[in-house]
């Protein structure tokens with residue numbers, strides 16, 4: 001189905017930071033819509049382009065391979081693109097709209113917002129209006145993957161009533177809070193890393209399954 005397909009009533013799920021074939025296979029078996037591969041070397045979840053290519057070869061059609069970069073150079077970005085069949089780019093650093101558009105070169109892309117207090121949501125949306133989606137994440141050290149939520153109450157009501165077709169909610173989600181997030185915010189997709197892990201980069205297969213079950217349960221209760 002892919003991550004950005006807007007289909008009201010079915011919240012898409014991205015699981016990020018996978019490093020092993022076993023974790024990839026378990027996520028696919030749980031019904032994930034997208035898998036994120038971190039190309040940011042300081043992260044304990046980082047993979048090389050060649051490792052990512054091998055992992056992506058296990059994905060069935062319809063599951064997005066999300067390439068996550070943080071202020072990558074042109075050479076770094078092109079090395080990823082040459083090796084790994086990424087279907088959706090996630091710019092998680094300080095990239096300008098122009099840089100994102102140029103690097104994506106016609107492929108779909110998301111811009112991550114690192115939401116601190118008084119974040120200017122509408123300014124961000126206008127600035128990155130060419131993005132296929134806006135991934136709302138918490139403001140944490142190390143750019144992302146922090147395992148902590150941001151204050152959802154700052155998200156403009158207009159984003160929510162429009163069923164937020166471009167909003168991917170991220171940051172500290174887990175089996176205990178994702179249902180509330182969907183009921184309150186109706187994002188087109190949710191994104192999780194820490195909340196389904198044993199340790200950074202090591203996924204808990206049962207937690208991945210439970211997380212997706214919690215999303216499906218939330219979708220079912222919002223339809224009734």
Ligand SMILES: O=C(O)c1ccccc1NCC(=O)[C@H](O)[C@H](O)COP(=O)(O)O
Nearest residue numbers: 016043143144145147171172192193194
């Ligand atoms: O996951 C990382 O290690 C990471 C490092 C640097 C930039 C971004 C990173 N992850 C981005 C993601 O899309 C995560 O899924 C997102 O930040 C949510 O993470 P978590 O709060 O752990 O669920």
